[in-house]
Amino acid sequence: MKLNYLFVILLITSFLFPQQSQAQSTEPTIDAISAISIDSENGQVLMSQNADEILEVGSVSKLLSVYVALKTIGAQDEWTRESIVPISDEAYQLSQDYNIGNVPLRQDYNYTVNELVEAVSINLANGATLALAEMVGETEADFVKMMETQLLEWGVEEFNLINSTGLEDNGETNAFSAEVAAIIAYHLVNDFPDYLDYSHQAEAVFKPNTDDAIDMNNYNQMLKGKPYERENVLGLMPGSSEQDGNSFVGYSNEDDFGIITVVLGTEDEDTRYEETVRLMDYSYSAYMKELVVSEGQPTTQVNTIKVEGSFESEAELIYGEDMSLVVPIIDTAPRLEYEFSSNDALFEDRSYLVAPVEQGEVVGEMTIYGAGTEFTYLPSTKGNHVPVVQAEPIEEAAWYVNGWHSFSNGVSNTWESTRRFFVDLFN
Numbered sequence: 001m002k003l004n005y006l007f008v009i010l011l012i013t014s015f016l017f018p019q020q021s022q023a024q025s026t027e028p029t030i031d032a033i034s035a036i037s038i039d040s041e042n043g044q045v046l047m048s049q050n051a052d053e054i055l056e057v058g059s060v061s062k063l064l065s066v067y068v069a070l071k072t073i074g075a076q077d078e079w080t081r082e083s084i085v086p087i088s089d090e091a092y093q094l095s096q097d098y099n100i101g102n103v104p105l106r107q108d109y110n111y112t113v114n115e116l117v118e119a120v121s122i123n124l125a126n127g128a129t130l131a132l133a134e135m136v137g138e139t140e141a142d143f144v145k146m147m148e149t150q151l152l153e154w155g156v157e158e159f160n161l162i163n164s165t166g167l168e169d170n171g172e173t174n175a176f177s178a179e180v181a182a183i184i185a186y187h188l189v190n191d192f193p194d195y196l197d198y199s200h201q202a203e204a205v206f207k208p209n210t211d212d213a214i215d216m217n218n219y220n221q222m223l224k225g226k227p228y229e230r231e232n233v234l235g236l237m238p239g240s241s242e243q244d245g246n247s248f249v250g251y252s253n254e255d256d257f258g259i260i261t262v263v264l265g266t267e268d269e270d271t272r273y274e275e276t277v278r279l280m281d282y283s284y285s286a287y288m289k290e291l292v293v294s295e296g297q298p299t300t301q302v303n304t305i306k307v308e309g310s311f312e313s314e315a316e317l318i319y320g321e322d323m324s325l326v327v328p329i330i331d332t333a334p335r336l337e338y339e340f341s342s343n344d345a346l347f348e349d350r351s352y353l354v355a356p357v358e359q360g361e362v363v364g365e366m367t368i369y370g371a372g373t374e375f376t377y378l379p380s381t382k383g384n385h386v387p388v389v390q391a392e393p394i395e396e397a398a399w400y401v402n403g404w405h406s407f408s409n410g411v412s413n414t415w416e417s418t419r420r421f422f423v424d425l426f427n
Helices: 002-016 018-025 058-075 089-095 113-123 126-137 140-153 178-191 195-199 269-286 399-425
Strands: 034-039 045-049 203-206 214-217 233-241 245-254 257-266 287-293 317-319 323-328 336-342 362-370 385-390
Touching (some): 034 178, 034 269, 045 269, 058 140, 058 178, 113 195, 126 140, 178 195, 178 233, 178 245, 178 257, 195 233, 233 269, 257 269, 257 287, 287 362, 323 362
Antiparallel strands (some): 034 257, 233 245, 245 257, 287 323, 317 385, 362 385
């Protein structure tokens, strides 16, 4: 009912302030080659403009480098975020170039994974990016293959990766679409939310309390104290290329509604932020996030599922996690529809479950969508699916109980067959 009340209020508002309501619901044309806005929780596309066009993205590709580094380090027993990162001659030399994003590194100093990730997030530090790539992949070329493999795992097939940094190399630089940038950012903020602790800092000191302390000033101009400051913007990263201009991937969270925006290919640096502001304004004025099911809530939308081999005759199903949908702010509330798909591994072509079934066992998946409303989700994101699980453990009954159930069912079936015979005979 909460959803219906909200839409009634919005409907009344639209009559009282028609011009404002119309302006909020109009999808903007972004002054960039391509752009996209998505919900950061489910990966739902809120706005898209040429978002599948492949463009050179420059430093934006560092988001993928950071993701692959953090994922690989987290999966290895011998590495932690506090592990020391070796500085090769190549990483050292690259870090001394002050014409590009960098913090100067030394080969007689120790740098942790966390310190270099912070330097990449704030200062777009190219030397730090290369050092992380060489630690994880041993060579940058092998690390680039790992980046490619990660994109393929996410269902991304069209891209061109040259190196770990996004710097131009022999006239080429890393290239992919706004959709791909959004997918990378989606997984980064969901799988490693602590990355935002780095990227939201407007300023920081690299190697503080040492004789090599260096002030870092975040290139992201939407953070606190910056020209395009916007409250609740927590990152992520700008980029540029000589061929396709300036880009920016942003993350904002307002009232627990997180969105990721991507603007690729603007003519100047200011425009990428101005158009990001317009994209964020539109996303928050045209959509709202609504909790539709809660973890532990009974799945009343699923037909009764029988259980064999137990004292329990029916499965007690609940939702395994919260599920929110991002719905348009329109005059009438969309009617929600539910579609259940069973876990084939549990059912094995049967229409019933067989005991034992563990508590929390995923029995299937519910897909929730608005009737007559098309929502689009990016590949590899959560989408509009929520797991359906068994609420309590279902114990297997003793053999003699199962035998009695089989006998009872047999007698019941025989009696039913006999009853039907005489009914048919006298009719």
